[in-house]
Amino acid sequence: MKYYLGFDIGGSFIKYAVGNPGELPIMQDKIPTPTDSIEGFIHTFHQLIGRLLKEYGSKDLQGIGIATPGTIDRKSGLLKGVNPNLPWWVDIDPRIVVPPEYRKIALCDNDANLMALAEASGKKGMVLGITVGTGIGSGYVIDGAIYHGSKGFALELGHTKVVAEGAICNCGLKGCVEAYSSVTAIQKLAAGLDAKYQELELSGIIKAQAKDAALKKGIRQAEKYLALALANAAMILDPDSIVLGGGAMDGGLYDLARIRRHFRANTQKSYHHIQILPARYGNLAGVMGAIGLASLAMNNE
Numbered sequence: 001m002k003y004y005l006g007f008d009i010g011g012s013f014i015k016y017a018v019g020n021p022g023e024l025p026i027m028q029d030k031i032p033t034p035t036d037s038i039e040g041f042i043h044t045f046h047q048l049i050g051r052l053l054k055e056y057g058s059k060d061l062q063g064i065g066i067a068t069p070g071t072i073d074r075k076s077g078l079l080k081g082v083n084p085n086l087p088w089w090v091d092i093d094p095r096i097v098v099p100p101e102y103r104k105i106a107l108c109d110n111d112a113n114l115m116a117l118a119e120a121s122g123k124k125g126m127v128l129g130i131t132v133g134t135g136i137g138s139g140y141v142i143d144g145a146i147y148h149g150s151k152g153f154a155l156e157l158g159h160t161k162v163v164a165e166g167a168i169c170n171c172g173l174k175g176c177v178e179a180y181s182s183v184t185a186i187q188k189l190a191a192g193l194d195a196k197y198q199e200l201e202l203s204g205i206i207k208a209q210a211k212d213a214a215l216k217k218g219i220r221q222a223e224k225y226l227a228l229a230l231a232n233a234a235m236i237l238d239p240d241s242i243v244l245g246g247g248a249m250d251g252g253l254y255d256l257a258r259i260r261r262h263f264r265a266n267t268q269k270s271y272h273h274i275q276i277l278p279a280r281y282g283n284l285a286g287v288m289g290a291i292g293l294a295s296l297a298m299n300n301e
């Protein structure tokens with residue numbers, strides 16, 4: 001059976017899947033991401049790929065796709081952007097994780113771009129995909145192809161501004177929507193309101209807001225900022241649909257119906273046709289997008 005390998009590199013886990021585009025994977029699993037050094041990271045990857053090739057047959061492998069945090073400079077092919085969990089994962093061609101003999105059938109892209117690619121499969125036209133988790137990532141797919149901009153840096157929706165001179169963001173700038181509406185921002189907000197919230201995971205914070213009016217108000221404000229960022233993006237891109245996923249959406253931090261209402265309140269009627277939809281593939285979107293990317297390249301040859 002012919003198959004593709006898809007990988008999704010995260011700060012905590014490397015997710016992987018064996019499968020074909022447009023279908024749920026034949027198998028999927030994850031291993032902890034080695035965070036000590038680039039050498040250990042590459043070694044683990046080579047071992048994992050070797051094991052998968054042994055099990056599924058190297059002859060039937062059609063391509064390898066890799067979803068990575070950070071942005072890939074389209075001119076140099078090198079990874080840009082800082083990942084706090086993987087400080088050495090920068091200024092490097094991400095395909096280095098693939099054994100040399102398979103590199104020519106390997107492709108990589110930003111994880112949010114590949115989430116958008118997976119979520120756009122089976123949908124017509126233009127799809128804006130957004131993940132709201134530790135950070136806010138986004139990707140734009142036009143008729144099945146990822147839009148990269150002139151150099152690869154398009155769709156940094158998380159770092160578009162919703163407040164002039166606002167809160168300081170991880171990127172060093174101020175007022176980005178990520179600094180207000182990401183899970184990290186909500187954890188910071190909760191800890192600032194009450195020290196007892198400091199150790200809480202997202203689910204604990206969501207529970208706590210039911211009995212804490214100030215916390216609830218802060219979360220609702222963050223939800224408005226997120227909707228505002230969607231409205232701004234819609235007015236620039238005019239997509240057919242916007243797909244929202246990531247830990248904040250899956251966990252129930254924000255409500256899709258309220259986001260739709262705020263979106264409409266901040267856009268003209270001509271944008272009200274845009275569907276705002278929940279993501280279908282959750283955690284699997286990265287590996288499925290990676291498989292989709294690898295298959296697109298093979299079919300274009």
Ligand SMILES: [Zn+2]
Pocket residue numbers: 158159160169170171172173176178179
């Ligand atoms: Zn920012």
